[in-house]
Amino acid sequence: MSDRTLRAPRGTRDLLPTETPIWTRLEHLAGNLATRYGYRRIETPLIESTAVFERGVGAVTDIVEKELFRLAPRTEESEALALRPEPTAGIVRAYIQHGMQTWPQPVKLNQVGPMFRYDRPQAGRYRQFWQFDIEAIGDPGPAIDAEIIELGVRFYREAGLADVQVLVNSIGDPACRPTYLALLIDYYRGHRDALPTTESDRLERNVLRLLDSKDPAMAAINRDAPRVTDHLCEACAEHFASVLAHLDALAVPYRLDPSLVRGLDYYTRTAFEFYLPGRDGQQQALGGGGRYDGLVELLGGRPTPGIGFGVGLDRVVLALQERGAVEPEATIVAVVVGADPMATAVRLGVATNLRAAGLAARADLTHRRLGKQLEAAAREHAHFAVIVGDELTAGEVQVRDLPAGTQKVVPVAELANELTRAHGAHRHGGREG
Numbered sequence: 001m002s003d004r005t006l007r008a009p010r011g012t013r014d015l016l017p018t019e020t021p022i023w024t025r026l027e028h029l030a031g032n033l034a035t036r037y038g039y040r041r042i043e044t045p046l047i048e049s050t051a052v053f054e055r056g057v058g059a060v061t062d063i064v065e066k067e068l069f070r071l072a073p074r075t076e077e078s079e080a081l082a083l084r085p086e087p088t089a090g091i092v093r094a095y096i097q098h099g100m101q102t103w104p105q106p107v108k109l110n111q112v113g114p115m116f117r118y119d120r121p122q123a124g125r126y127r128q129f130w131q132f133d134i135e136a137i138g139d140p141g142p143a144i145d146a147e148i149i150e151l152g153v154r155f156y157r158e159a160g161l162a163d164v165q166v167l168v169n170s171i172g173d174p175a176c177r178p179t180y181l182a183l184l185i186d187y188y189r190g191h192r193d194a195l196p197t198t199e200s201d202r203l204e205r206n207v208l209r210l211l212d213s214k215d216p217a218m219a220a221i222n223r224d225a226p227r228v229t230d231h232l233c234e235a236c237a238e239h240f241a242s243v244l245a246h247l248d249a250l251a252v253p254y255r256l257d258p259s260l261v262r263g264l265d266y267y268t269r270t271a272f273e274f275y276l277p278g279r280d281g282q283q284q285a286l287g288g289g290g291r292y293d294g295l296v297e298l299l300g301g302r303p304t305p306g307i308g309f310g311v312g313l314d315r316v317v318l319a320l321q322e323r324g325a326v327e328p329e330a331t332i333v334a335v336v337v338g339a340d341p342m343a344t345a346v347r348l349g350v351a352t353n354l355r356a357a358g359l360a361a362r363a364d365l366t367h368r369r370l371g372k373q374l375e376a377a378a379r380e381h382a383h384f385a386v387i388v389g390d391e392l393t394a395g396e397v398q399v400r401d402l403p404a405g406t407q408k409v410v411p412v413a414e415l416a417n418e419l420t421r422a423h424g425a426h427r428h429g430g431r432e433g
């Protein structure tokens with residue numbers, strides 16, 4: 001390929017029509033589940049003031065420090081903007097900006113859309129990826145924490161990944177976390193000589209990150225590290241116990257994971273992630289979320305609790321593809337062909353009426369012979385060829401059932417009804433998909 005060939009930017013990709021049916025199904029499922037659980041759609045811009053992420057995600061996080069797609073300012077006075085790396089900060093910004101504190105609480109919102117992180121691309125890690133996001137703002141839990149986790153599990157189950165597992169933890173709140181963090185820093189300082197350089201650098205800045213380090217050298221050190229759940233204040237411990245009791249009541253299976261801390265500053269209390277069995281490495285999370293009781297205040301609103309999750313749709317698609325799940329592409333039901341190659345207006349008119357009646361139809365707009373038109377219709381697996389010929393003067397067309405090889409005359413006035421009926425019967429006969 002020559003140097004001048006233009007390609008999609010590194011870490012991004014085109015989703016081609018052969019792949020998009022599975023995406024369409026997942027997006028419909030996400031929207032449908034959100035509706036069933038009473039989460040309403042919100043759309044926030046793909047760009048936000050950089051401050052939304054610096055304050056809302058935290059300045060000392062990989063997402064902001066290394067991975068933020070910052071836009072070059074166009075003029076000196078223009079504000080600093082960045083592409084969104086995650087949805088929660090923008091949604092909470094909108095919650096405050098539009099006075100949603102005065103709406104009935106909690107405000108339950110959902111969104112499906114692309115996120116951007118300037119990360120090193122690899123399998124399942126892209127610079128543009130898609131998330132299905134759920135947020136409930138204004139409810140301190142613990143019942144809603146379980147509702148949200150159960151909603152996540154149901155999404156995977158209905159998507160075709162019934163074995164997805166939930167890991168849960170509580171990471172405390174501003175009352176108990178500082179004491180725990182101090183303990184943790186002390187503990188790691190005691191092992192300073194054994195810490196890899198990255199971990200050593202992070203120790204003073206964001207010590208929680210060491211806990212979920214995937215560096216093999218950390219495994220032994222982390223095994224004996226103080227566990228956050230042993231140092232929760234009474235309110236946090238009660239909250240966590242109640243979240244688990246609600247999960248039990250809903251028969252949602254989960255595993256406790258005291259090393260699950262998530263990378264973002266704004267999380268408090270409940271934290272959870274979704275994994276496929278045997279794949280609980282950090283790169284492999286299919287989704288995750290948690291409670292962020294401090295975030296609304298951090299972004300300038302009144303203190304308001306919140307909880308949410310993001311499902312990485314790219315990884316769900318990958319997992320489904322690995323399991324051989326293929327989504328059939330929707331095919332054209334009827335192709336309108338004709339003996340007079342030049343009569344494109346007539347063919348287009350017939351197809352237009354079929355489309356108006358709700359059928360997927362195409363007219364052959366080439367000037368090729370009827371035989372060629374029929375061959376093309378068969379190649380794209382259309383169910384019917386509608387053949388426009390001399391009978392049209394009598395208000396009739398020929399309808400050929402391509403897979404069955406049968407043909408009959410149908411009045412144009414009956415065409416849409418007849419095709420709808422015959423196509424429905426064919427599908428229910430199980431011969432298609």
Ligand code: AMP
Nearest residue numbers: 124125126129285286287288310312315
């Ligand atoms: P996070 O906010 O990092 O927990 O991301 C939530 C979910 O989005 C993860 O569990 C992944 O499934 C997905 N995700 C995060 N970053 C990427 C990425 N760079 N490429 C693809 N999926 C991602």
